[in-house]
Amino acid sequence: MPARPQVPTDQAAPTGQVPTTQRPSARTVARVFARDATCTFPGCSVPAFRCDLDHVVAPRPGDESGNGAHNLVALCRRHRVLRARDGWRPALLGDGTVRWTGPSGHTYERPAPRRGA
Numbered sequence: 001m002p003a004r005p006q007v008p009t010d011q012a013a014p015t016g017q018v019p020t021t022q023r024p025s026a027r028t029v030a031r032v033f034a035r036d037a038t039c040t041f042p043g044c045s046v047p048a049f050r051c052d053l054d055h056v057v058a059p060r061p062g063d064e065s066g067n068g069a070h071n072l073v074a075l076c077r078r079h080r081v082l083r084a085r086d087g088w089r090p091a092l093l094g095d096g097t098v099r100w101t102g103p104s105g106h107t108y109e110r111p112a113p114r115r116g117a
């Protein structure tokens with residue numbers, strides 16, 4: 001029996017993509033979008049549904065608990081780049097406030113959006 005042809009490499013998943021097992025569930029994504037309402041970077045008003053989710057703390061490989069809503073914040077593309085480039089660090093507080101620490105060490109808080117306001 002002839003061997004089956006191999007799948008061409010150009011059909012493989014693009015490099016740099018997060019493996020499927022590292023992605024949060026659709027339910028978690030919806031929860032984070034509802035909680036954050038907008039990009040969580042201070043002063044940014046890009047709607048959450050147009051943002052990506054970014055980990056507060058990078059999860060260890062295979063650690064699914066790192067993909068929970070408690071470890072994810074909505075962040076627009078521009079601010080994801082800024083975070084990665086300049087070293088901004090988010091911390092998610094219990095009430096949904098996101099505290100950002102900038103490269104200079106200053107902190108800025110993005111309060112949790114008010115419900116029904």
Ligand SMILES: [Zn+2]
Pocket residue numbers: 039040041044045046075076077078079
């Ligand atoms: Zn933003």
